[in-house]
Amino acid sequence: MIRRGDANDVALLQRIGRKTFEDTFGNTCTKEDMRGVLEYNFRARGFYEKHGFVNSGVENDFPLGSTPQTDYWFVKRLL
Numbered sequence: 001m002i003r004r005g006d007a008n009d010v011a012l013l014q015r016i017g018r019k020t021f022e023d024t025f026g027n028t029c030t031k032e033d034m035r036g037v038l039e040y041n042f043r044a045r046g047f048y049e050k051h052g053f054v055n056s057g058v059e060n061d062f063p064l065g066s067t068p069q070t071d072y073w074f075v076k077r078l079l
Contacts, residue, residue: 048074 005013053074060071 045072045074048076052076 053076056073056075058073060073062069062071
């Protein structure tokens with residue numbers, strides 16, 4: 001059954017997110033949680049900043065179709 005998550009699901013979703021991140025990037029990343037945010041996705045950038053992430057200054061340029069895009073890498077030290 002699929003249902004909308006609520007506040008009671010936060011801990012479980014965080015564990016799933018950490019496990020997915022570790023399985024995907026554990027061999028190649030440090031213990032900093034990195035997120036690439038599209039250049040024009042101001043809503044996502046605001047979300048990450050609100051939750052303690054900072055722009056690392058690292059940028060990744062890539063084409064999206066024929067339109068050039070830039071990812072900004074936001075980081076947050078994991079405890």
